[in-house]
Amino acid sequence: MSAVDDVDELIERYQLALDGFMKGDPEPVQELYFHREDASLANPYGPPVRGWDEIAKTTEHAASLRRAGRARGFDIVAKYVTAELAYVVQIEHLESKIGQSEEITPYSLRATMIFRPEDGTWKVVHRHADPIITTQPPESVIHEE
Amino acid sequence: MVAWAEVDELIERYHQALGEFMKGDPDPVKKLWSHREDASLTNPQGSVARGWTEIAEAMDRAASTRRDGKFLGFEVVTKRVSDELAYVVEVEHLEAKVHGAREITPYALRVTMIFGPEEGVWKVVHRHADQISTPPQPEESAVQS
Numbered sequence: 001m002s003a004v005d006d007v008d009e010l011i012e013r014y015q016l017a018l019d020g021f022m023k024g025d026p027e028p029v030q031e032l033y034f035h036r037e038d039a040s041l042a043n044p045y046g047p048p049v050r051g052w053d054e055i056a057k058t059t060e061h062a063a064s065l066r067r068a069g070r071a072r073g074f075d076i077v078a079k080y081v082t083a084e085l086a087y088v089v090q091i092e093h094l095e096s097k098i099g100q101s102e103e104i105t106p107y108s109l110r111a112t113m114i115f116r117p118e119d120g121t122w123k124v125v126h127r128h129a130d131p132i133i134t135t136q137p138p139e140s141v142i143h144e145e
Numbered sequence: 146m147v148a149w150a151e152v153d154e155l156i157e158r159y160h161q162a163l164g165e166f167m168k169g170d171p172d173p174v175k176k177l178w179s180h181r182e183d184a185s186l187t188n189p190q191g192s193v194a195r196g197w198t199e200i201a202e203a204m205d206r207a208a209s210t211r212r213d214g215k216f217l218g219f220e221v222v223t224k225r226v227s228d229e230l231a232y233v234v235e236v237e238h239l240e241a242k243v244h245g246a247r248e249i250t251p252y253a254l255r256v257t258m259i260f261g262p263e264e265g266v267w268k269v270v271h272r273h274a275d276q277i278s279t280p281p282q283p284e285e286s287a288v289q290s
Contacts, residue, residue: 040223040234042255044277048222048234077195078185078271080261082229087259089185089271091193110187112257112273114232116225126223126234128257130275135191138210138244141252141276 006122007079007086007115014113014124015074015092022069022096026059034116034123042128044109068104069096086115086122091133108133148267152224152231152260155267159258160216160237167214167241171204179261179268187273189254213249214241231260231267237274252276 010032017028033039035052041059042048049058077089090113095106110133114126155177162173178184180197187193192203217238224233235258240251259271 038223038225042222042234042257042277046277047236048255050222050234077187077193078183080183080230080259080270082227084227085225085230085232087230087232087271089187089273110193110273112187112259112271114225114257114259125225126232126257128234128255128273130187130273130277132187132189132191132275133193136189138190138207139246141189141254142243142250 003083003086003117003122004081006117007081007088010115010122010124011076011079011088011090011113015071018092018094019071021059021063022066022071022094024063024067026056026063029063030056030059032124034118034125036125038125040126042126042130044129044131048128065099066096069094072106084116088113088115092129107131148228148231148262149226151262151267152226152233155260155269156233156258159269160219163237163239164214164216166204166208167211167216167239169208169212171201171208174208175201175204177269179263179270181263181270184270186271187275189274189276210244211241214239217251229261233258233260 014032020028037051040050041055072093075091079088090111092109092111095104097104109129109131111129115122116125159177165173182196185195186200186203188203190207194200194203220236222234235256237254237256240249242249254274257273260267261270
């Protein structure tokens with residue numbers, strides 16, 4: 001298969017894995033990640049983390065807050081594939097029960113994901129996701145501590 | 146490696162250009178961007194801009210709400226460079242008078258930037274930036290209210 005086919009398949013598998021994540025299971029997502037020191041994750045909850053141990057902890061924590069959810073759909077904004085690195089920018093439409101809530105809440109994430117191959121297998125080497133979908137006021141960059 | 150040096154130089158120039166951005170001038174940042182149709186910008190104000198026209202508009206809007214600021218510094222989380230594509234994950238420390246405020250306010254951004262060479266010159270092809278840089282975020286923070 002070409003790199004484009006491999007990356008398309010990885011993107012599709014990640015989308016399916018997110019469906020499991022929304023049900024509280026981080027493992028399908030974790031299987032698609034590089035388990036290496038230079039992998040990184042900037043998820044909706046906090047500062048960027050680096051290295052597999054931190055990524056595993058962060059994904060487990062986020063999945064533990066989710067139940068009975070699903071991935072509703074994806075809009076690809078941009079995708080680019082080269083022999084050694086590839087990336088996708090997508091909007092992810094998700095829903096789940098979050099925290100103690102008994103209601104299923106729909107939400108969307110802006111996600112940038114970067115992929116690279118190792119020994120012929122493409123994996124996720126970085127993910128950056130946030131829920132900033134609607135236009136924010138300029139002062140939103142400043143935290144109210 | 147030549148690509149490493151060129152990407153490092155582009156990152157340094159981008160940081161300098163952000164200093165001008167914080168004073169309200171988006172032009173130095175714009176000069177470092179790809180004008181390709183598949184370039185994209187997901188900025189802290191909620192943009193999902195694709196293509197140069199939308200990206201330029203989003204940057205004009207964001208810069209117009211910043212005055213008297215500067216680029217304070219950065220921490221690299223990870224960086225990878227290949228001949229055809231490169232990326233950096235970093236935390237940027239900035240300050241400005243935001244949206245007409247009288248006081249200068251410091252803030253931090255989580256940033257993923259992706260770079261590609263165009264006719265021998267490396268350009269920014271994607272930037273994802275948000276203000277989720279201080280732990281911990283509440284459980285509900287992934288949900289857009």
